Amino acid sequence: MKVGYLGPRGTFTDLAVKSAFPDYEGIAYTTIPECMEAVQKEEVEIAVVPFENALEGSVHLTIDFLFHEETVPIKAELIVPIQQHLMVHPSQQGNWREVEKILSHPQAIAQSHKFLYRDFRGVTIEQMTSTAAAAKYISEHPELKIAAIANKIAAEKYKLSIVRENIHDYAFNHTRFIVLSRHDEEQLSIQLTGTENVKTTVMVTIPTDRAGGLHQVLSAFAWRQINLSKIESRPLKTGLGNYFFMIDINESMDNVLVKNAIEEIESLGCIVKLIGSYRTYEVEKI
Amino acid sequence: MKVGYLGPRGTFTDLAVKSAFPDYEGIAYTTIPECMEAVQKEEVEIAVVPFENALEGSVHLTIDFLFHEETVPIKAELIVPIQQHLMVHPSQQGNWREVEKILSHPQAIAQSHKFLYRDFRGVTIEQMTSTAAAAKYISEHPELKIAAIANKIAAEKYKLSIVRENIHDYAFNHTRFIVLSRHDEEQLSIQLTGTENVKTTVMVTIPTDRAGGLHQVLSAFAWRQINLSKIESRPLKTGLGNYFFMIDINESMDNVLVKNAIEEIESLGCIVKLIGSYRTYEVEKI
Numbered sequence: 001m002k003v004g005y006l007g008p009r010g011t012f013t014d015l016a017v018k019s020a021f022p023d024y025e026g027i028a029y030t031t032i033p034e035c036m037e038a039v040q041k042e043e044v045e046i047a048v049v050p051f052e053n054a055l056e057g058s059v060h061l062t063i064d065f066l067f068h069e070e071t072v073p074i075k076a077e078l079i080v081p082i083q084q085h086l087m088v089h090p091s092q093q094g095n096w097r098e099v100e101k102i103l104s105h106p107q108a109i110a111q112s113h114k115f116l117y118r119d120f121r122g123v124t125i126e127q128m129t130s131t132a133a134a135a136k137y138i139s140e141h142p143e144l145k146i147a148a149i150a151n152k153i154a155a156e157k158y159k160l161s162i163v164r165e166n167i168h169d170y171a172f173n174h175t176r177f178i179v180l181s182r183h184d185e186e187q188l189s190i191q192l193t194g195t196e197n198v199k200t201t202v203m204v205t206i207p208t209d210r211a212g213g214l215h216q217v218l219s220a221f222a223w224r225q226i227n228l229s230k231i232e233s234r235p236l237k238t239g240l241g242n243y244f245f246m247i248d249i250n251e252s253m254d255n256v257l258v259k260n261a262i263e264e265i266e267s268l269g270c271i272v273k274l275i276g277s278y279r280t281y282e283v284e285k286i
Numbered sequence: 287m288k289v290g291y292l293g294p295r296g297t298f299t300d301l302a303v304k305s306a307f308p309d310y311e312g313i314a315y316t317t318i319p320e321c322m323e324a325v326q327k328e329e330v331e332i333a334v335v336p337f338e339n340a341l342e343g344s345v346h347l348t349i350d351f352l353f354h355e356e357t358v359p360i361k362a363e364l365i366v367p368i369q370q371h372l373m374v375h376p377s378q379q380g381n382w383r384e385v386e387k388i389l390s391h392p393q394a395i396a397q398s399h400k401f402l403y404r405d406f407r408g409v410t411i412e413q414m415t416s417t418a419a420a421a422k423y424i425s426e427h428p429e430l431k432i433a434a435i436a437n438k439i440a441a442e443k444y445k446l447s448i449v450r451e452n453i454h455d456y457a458f459n460h461t462r463f464i465v466l467s468r469h470d471e472e473q474l475s476i477q478l479t480g481t482e483n484v485k486t487t488v489m490v491t492i493p494t495d496r497a498g499g500l501h502q503v504l505s506a507f508a509w510r511q512i513n514l515s516k517i518e519s520r521p522l523k524t525g526l527g528n529y530f531f532m533i534d535i536n537e538s539m540d541n542v543l544v545k546n547a548i549e550e551i552e553s554l555g556c557i558v559k560l561i562g563s564y565r566t567y568e569v570e571k572i
Contacts, residue, residue: 054526060343079526172525211513215504222501229527231500232519239458240340240365241515 004044010132010154074276076179087160103134104149192281198252253277290330296418296440360562373446389420390435478567484538539563
């Protein structure tokens with residue numbers, strides 16, 4: 001099978017794909033919408049895109065595409081620990097403490113803020129379009145005293161030397177990736193151990209004139225003791241103050257209580273879009 | 287009084303400040319946190335920062351700073367219509383249809399997507415750090431066949447010629463800016479007409495072990511028929527799945543029903559941070 005992912009090679013999405021689908025052909029896409037379109041148009045059988053980061057929050061491009069466009073369902077989620085490392089060209093390995101510039105993606109820079117402040121105060125920090133692009137640039141400029149912040153996969157791909165491991169400020173940082181596919185979960189044969197629990201993601205649009213509308217939606221779940229793990233509002237793009245809600249339900253769609261709750265929410269005039277019922281797979285720290 | 291705002295000059299925040307506080311001295315800050323810190327440290331009496339856009343959603347830097355840092359309260363909100371124009375150097379005014387490159391902020395580019403696709407397909411689009419920075423670059427390169435997407439204030443400041451007005455795709459697009467200050471609203475003497483209604487913004491942290499916690503919080507408002515205009519979840523930055531909620535209440539904090547609702551929510555073990563009770567001011571289209 002072919003797996004489309006948010007590229008370039010060496011990003012955390014690539015790491016998620018290599019962990020879950022080591023034997024499939026990976027195809028890198030430049031943007032999240034392109035990657036999600038690719039699986040919709042059957043250019044690939046699976047698409048993997050970022051969904052939420054523990055520090056930065058949800059990836060709006062992904063949520064908005066799932067809501068506004070026709071998409072294939074989520075079949076699994078992959079939880080990947082975000083580990084950032086400092087790396088240099090092997091020819092600079094001896095004097096890495098004297099680097100004059102550090103390159104990376106703005107999020108990776110933000111995630112390593114304390115380390116940079118403590119060990120590299122005053123050194124120029126340059127923003128790149130991805131951590132992988134930073135690593136690539138280092139590999140092409142062996143003569144420069146520069147370093148990149150990126151992950152282990154990028155270091156391997158671009159043959160760089162990791163000179164300081166785990167420079168990210170928060171050890172608990174993780175990113176959720178979603179696996180979109182028309183195939184059943186079993187057919188995907190994910191090479192990781194999944195949880196027992198199944199989660200269901202829905203997008204709910206509440207009639208705009210309804211006061212207390214979200215409360216009513218949550219009531220349908222609350223009295224049935226159905227647990228929700230996430231609620232997020234996003235603009236409908238029809239004007240300030242109009243939102244839809246993405247809700248993660250800690251139950252399978254097969255649960256009759258979930259089915260009935262959603263049926264009743266719909267009969268109250270809400271529009272419910274089912275995005276998928278799926279299990280969680282965790283990628284181990286490397 | 288001094289008004290700190292998210293710079294540089296010529297941005298939509300500058301436009302908001304010029305409309306609301308035409309007689310005060312504006313001081314541009316490079317980042318949202320710096321601007322919010324400036325009013326906290328009394329470098330300025332007022333700070334104006336973006337809070338939410340009708341298409342892009344909330345500005346997370348602003349919400350996270352309000353939640354995590356000690357801040358001065360919101361005293362007003364300013365609703366600004368987002369109007370994007372295509373502008374060139376006056377020396378290029380005659381042949382603006384032949385521009386080879388269009389520069390702007392990624393959001394302004396996204397907001398003018400249909401126009402660019404229809405009228406400038408194939409022309410290089412270059413991302414800049416702000417719409418004002420794009421306008422400034424144009425003003426410094428009269429010999430180049432380039433154009434910027436920016437607002438009217440930027441065109442005036444950098445003496446550019448607007449060659450196509452209102453090129454943004456959605457006419458309803460607005461941005462909410464918040465006015466932070468230790469002074470009372472009356473002392474700020476905002477030069478716009480405010481609404482009658484007062485809105486209250488709070489940030490609520492729900493105990494993590496509480497199933498249906500958000501439902502309980504919303505119940506406290508719902509049975510009192512208190513209308514909420516916005517609910518947004520943001521990561522607590524303590525691990526995947528932990529959130530706080532920002533809630534906009536369509537009532538003043540002086541309303542005894544709001545006071546009691548918040549008191550009860552706190553007695554249920556939630557932490558409530560009051561961000562401000564304030565009125566809405568609208569900037570007219572120009």
